[in-house]
Amino acid sequence: MRIIDDDSGFSTSIDAILFLVLVSVSAVILFPSIAADEQYRSASYSSAQDMDTQLMNTIMSSTLEEFEYTVKPAELAGIDVNLSEDSILGNAEDTLFAKEQQHRTFSDLVAEGLVLGLVMEKNGTEKPLNPMTKMQRIETEKAIEEHLKRTIGQRYNYRFEAHWQPVSGYNIHSDIVVGETAPLDAIKQKARISVPVTYTVTRDEICQPFNESNIYASVNSPDADKELHNMFNSSIITASEGASDIITDIVFPYEYLSSLNGTEISIDSEQLACIAGPDNANYSSPIIKSALGCVNYTVKDLYGLNVELTTEEQSISLDFVNMAHDLIKEKNTNLISEHIFASQSDDIDQTVALICNASDNSSRIELADTQLSKIYRTANPGGADIIIMIW
Incomplete structure (x- = not known):
């Protein structure tokens, strides 16, 4: 037998072992850097989330010094509130219907x-529940836009959205949208x-x-x-009554209208100056006329509903207020009940x-209990959704 002297096999094994040693040493050296990079990414993400939350909290809790709007009942009632020649006031409508708020x-x-x-x-088509407040909506959006420009508009583009439904999925809702359409990669914060x-x-x-x-x-x-x-139907009606109370109070201000039921409505000097001079006793209250127009x-x-009062009335009877209030509340309750039952009938079955x-x-x-929770949350969603997007 002849033995061949060849050391190449040993050399290859040593090279492989050396390579593994070098890889291990490299891993030991580079591991802190790799781990630190992941830590930096995690810290950056957490920091961004904290900044988003802080931005939302800062904006929502900030204060507006002044906010003013004028309700518009006169045009709805078909009356013209003018100043008499003897009036020293500048604007009749502002005098009667302007609303000013501070530090909100x-x-x-x-x-x-x-x-x-x-x-x-x-x-x-959309019909406002309270048509007198159309200027309030315009002034609100204007105030929101001005406030956002002061707070974040100098550094970022933004879009602000606010959405509220007194009943989830119902045909009564409210939305405020200010700003341009946001890109897909915009930072979004919800509250x-x-x-x-x-x-x-x-x-x-x-x-x-x-x-x-x-x-x-x-x-x-x-x-x-x-x-x-039948038991679920009873629960739905009860839940609907709670939502109906909210909507009815907004659309039909019962306490205010009840205060206009006197046979002699007190009109102060400012209101009287908007209607006639001090020597003219034949006046008709613009408050009454406006309220009647809104009620109709x-x-x-x-x-x-087949109920109507003419705008020539000098007061609003309490019987009429009670009747109209009850009819509107009953209509709201029935409509909301139908909506909840229709949207959850399969789940109830x-x-x-x-x-x-x-x-x-x-x-x-x-x-x-699980099904009743769904009914409760449909009738009472619990609040308004706010979305702020910046980019």
Whole structure:
């Protein structure tokens, strides 16, 4: 046997081992740098998120020193509020209907603007719930734009959006949009603010039909499906009444209209100067005329009710106010109930079937509670959505 002397195999093995050693050493040297890079990215992302949140909080809590608008009831009522020759006032409409506010936070301004700017959508057209406040909407958007220009407009492009629905998915809503369409890579920050309205129905009241004994009795009744559907319908009506109260109070200011029911309406000197000179006793209050015009718009144009008062009336009777208020509230409740039932009928059908097939009452209560939460959140979404985009 002949042995061949060849050292090349040892050399190759040593090269491979040396290569692995060098790779390991490189990893040890470079690892802190790689890890630091990921840390920097994470810190940068967290910092950007903090800045976005801080920007939103700063804008929403900042203060506007002055905000003024004039309601416009006169043109709606078809009357002309003019100054008499003896008047020393500059503008009749401003004297009677101007509203001035000071030291309001930005979020308060937005929330109030959303409430007063509600519209009802019908057949592709929008009708304002409160037509007197169209100038308020214009002035609100102008004030928002001026404020955003001062705070972020000098450094960034921006778009501001505010959206509110008193009932989720319903045809009554309010939107404020200021700024150009944002690019896809714009920084977006969202928040939710409360609005100055009160949902008068509690969740417990909505859940009241579904106590343990009622569920047990319904499931064991000859027609469990019908009984459970009736219980859900009762909860929907209760939930709708809470939302109806909010919308009715906005569209029909009951307390204010009730204050105009006297046979002799007190008119101060400023109001009188807008109608006639001091020697003319045959005046008619522009407040009454404007209120009558707005009431007729609400009951006829918005809700199609067969109720009307002429603008020649010298007062608004309390009986009429009560009747119109009750009719509008009933109409709102019915419309909202129909909307909630239509949007959740499939879910309710499925929940009823599951309740009927459940083996114990605790499972039935849990199933009912899940569906009732959906009903509650539809009737009471809880606030307005705010979106700020900058780029």
